[in-house]
Amino acid sequence: MSKKINRNDPCWCGSGRKYKVCHEMFDDKIAKIAHQGHIVPTHNLIKNAEQIEKIKESAKINIAVLDEIQKTIHEGMSTAEIDKIVYDMTTDMGGIPAPLNYEGFPYSVCTSVNDQVCHGFPSPDVILKSGDIINVDCSTILNGYFSDSSRMFCIGDVSPEKKKLVDVTKEAMLKGLEQVKPWGFLGDMGQAVHDYVYANGYSVVREIGGHGVGIEFHEEPWVSYNSKAGTEMLMVPGFMFTIEPMVNMGKPDIFVDEENDWEVYTEDGLPSAQWEIQVLVTEDGYEIISY
Ligand code: MF3
Ligand code: CO
Numbered sequence: 001m002s003k004k005i006n007r008n009d010p011c012w013c014g015s016g017r018k019y020k021v022c023h024e025m026f027d028d029k030i031a032k033i034a035h036q037g038h039i040v041p042t043h044n045l046i047k048n049a050e051q052i053e054k055i056k057e058s059a060k061i062n063i064a065v066l067d068e069i070q071k072t073i074h075e076g077m078s079t080a081e082i083d084k085i086v087y088d089m090t091t092d093m094g095g096i097p098a099p100l101n102y103e104g105f106p107y108s109v110c111t112s113v114n115d116q117v118c119h120g121f122p123s124p125d126v127i128l129k130s131g132d133i134i135n136v137d138c139s140t141i142l143n144g145y146f147s148d149s150s151r152m153f154c155i156g157d158v159s160p161e162k163k164k165l166v167d168v169t170k171e172a173m174l175k176g177l178e179q180v181k182p183w184g185f186l187g188d189m190g191q192a193v194h195d196y197v198y199a200n201g202y203s204v205v206r207e208i209g210g211h212g213v214g215i216e217f218h219e220e221p222w223v224s225y226n227s228k229a230g231t232e233m234l235m236v237p238g239f240m241f242t243i244e245p246m247v248n249m250g251k252p253d254i255f256v257d258e259e260n261d262w263e264v265y266t267e268d269g270l271p272s273a274q275w276e277i278q279v280l281v282t283e284d285g286y287e288i289i290s291y
Helices: 024-035 049-072 079-092 160-178 186-199
Strands: 110-113 116-118 133-142 145-154 210-212 219-223 240-243 246-248 254-256 264-266 272-274 277-281 286-290
Touching (some): 049 079, 049 133, 049 145, 079 133, 116 246, 116 272, 133 160, 133 272, 145 160, 145 277, 145 286, 160 186, 160 277, 186 219
Antiparallel strands (some): 110 133, 116 264, 133 145, 210 219, 254 264, 277 286
16 A cells, blocks of 8 residues: 655655645646546656656767768668667767667667568678668667667668658658647557558558657557557656557568567568657657657
């Protein structure tokens, strides 16, 4: 049984202010919404100002690394070279690549090419060629705080069909972002992503989604893009998560490489694209943390 916090005690959020002038009204509002049957975030998912600053410092590295990849990625480059740039730059800036040794993941970054959906292993044998599309998914730990975002890159002459897949995937993520506001629901975002993707004739991977992020790499909740508006977790100020839909040109079905248990591919062999943004819910909307 947990003891009810005294109104004059310091707030649970760590701000140092009294509970009654900090999160008391916030907690009351959440309790009412929970009572209506909605899923609501627990206190440990709400970041305070100090934590947000630390996460933004981590994101500075994450964004700088992605910017560097964007500048240097080219036809003829191996994905192992991308891995080396990510490792060297992240550690030079004082960070740690979050994927490295995460649940046994053996590299500093995920590089997923064409029909690879996500978690692609960088390799000296994967040489980028004209017409390839690639997702580079970077995550950084700085002083224990996590940032996570990914971008797509088109190598050389990419077919209009694949280029459109890349563009629609980014637009879908941004359609979801538009729905991020306090006292809305994650399903508002999820449905916006889903509807935009299907209106363009593509499909969204169902088994893998986004996540809470910041204090840990993958926090609650799991974030779906097959959800309905008005459902899933309530979004409140201080809640931070990723929007990272994986969009398939063909069917949504996927399979995982049996040998390494990581790399994910489309079942039908058609291309897949993904963009990932890390976002904070604020008092009046959202703030982009890593993109
Ligand atoms: N960056 C991925 C994500 O967006 C994490 C993949 S787990 C890893 O959640 F170990 F492959 F990095
Ligand atoms: Co992520």
